[in-house]
Amino acid sequence: MSIVAIINQKGGAGKSTIAVHLARWLQKQKASVLLVDADAQCSSSKWLARLEQEISYQILQAPDELLDELPKLGESYDWVIVDGPAALSETTRAVILAADLALIPCQPTGVDLESASDTVRLVHQAQRIRQGHPKAVMFVNRAVKGTKLKDEAIEVLRLMPNVLVLDTVLHQRQIIADCYGQNATVFDLSGSTAGIARRELEQLFKKALDGLNG
Numbered sequence: 012m013s014i015v016a017i018i019n020q021k022g023g024a025g026k027s028t029i030a031v032h033l034a035r036w037l038q039k040q041k042a043s044v045l046l047v048d049a050d051a052q053c054s055s056s057k058w059l060a061r062l063e064q065e066i067s068y069q070i071l072q073a074p075d076e077l078l079d080e081l082p083k084l085g086e087s088y089d090w091v092i093v094d095g096p097a098a099l100s101e102t103t104r105a106v107i108l109a110a111d112l113a114l115i116p117c118q119p120t121g122v123d124l125e126s127a128s129d130t131v132r133l134v135h136q137a138q139r140i141r142q143g144h145p146k147a148v149m150f151v152n153r154a155v156k157g158t159k160l161k162d163e164a165i166e167v168l169r170l171m172p173n174v175l176v177l178d179t180v181l182h183q184r185q186i187i188a189d190c191y192g193q194n195a196t197v198f199d200l201s202g203s204t205a206g207i208a209r210r211e212l213e214q215l216f217k218k219a220l221d222g223l224n225g
């Protein structure tokens with residue numbers, strides 16, 4: 012019933028990591044979920060193919076295909092999570108046009124913050140055409156503990172209109188980086204570091220999905 016697009020033109024922002032973890036978290040809440048991999052690198056579909064838990068996915072990358080199929084898929088699942096490409100392409104534009112929520116992870120560095128405004132520009136274009144849709148939520152990913160960069164990043168991101176910038180951040184955590192190689196998500200790993208990452212992701216996802224109602 013809701014299409015959540017994880018977008019940011021900047022490579023390494025954490026789109027695939029968030030897409031896979033969000034899909035797995037929603038599945039654990041007993042929701043029906045489909046991940047649509049719209050990135051030519053196919054990282055998230057490869058990741059899901061190797062997970063022990065079965066999560067449905069489809070690879071859709073052509074803009075026309077996305078515009079035709081996403082609304083139909085949105086009716087067949089509780090949640091459709093789209094992993095967006097690392098480019099400001101027609102594919103990204105199509106994903107934004109079909110989404111109910113654009114979720115934008117952003118690293119807290121000057122170059123990432125600057126390029127985030129290009130992604131937000133596409134969101135604003137869609138919002139003007141679609142009477143305020145998609146809703147947009149941004150958050151800082153890969154924040155380093157003990158630095159002030161994340162607070163400064165949040166301040167900069169908040170200058171952009173019509174985007175909810177979360178106070179909740181996702182920190183740089185080795186256990187998150189290790190998940191792909193371990194064919195897992197932090198929701199399936201044991202140990203205290205996985206538990207900490209899990210709680211942080213859960214808090215982030217709850218706040219982010221609240222953005223659908225804002």
Ligand SMILES: Nc1ncnc2c1ncn2[C@@H]1O[C@H](COP(=O)(O)OP(=O)(O)OP(=O)(O)O)[C@@H](O)[C@H]1O
Pocket residue numbers: 020021022023024025026027028029050052054096097152153154181182183184185187188189191
């Ligand atoms: N919070 C985090 N803590 C530690 N590592 C992270 C975190 N988020 C992402 N990473 C790591 O950063 C790298 C880039 O993440 P990811 O592939 O999810 O980004 P992306 O935005 O999908 O990149 P691309 O645009 O190339 O598809 C990966 O190695 C991933 O494991």
Ligand SMILES: [Mg+2]
Pocket residue numbers: 026027028050052054055094
């Ligand atoms: Mg990716």
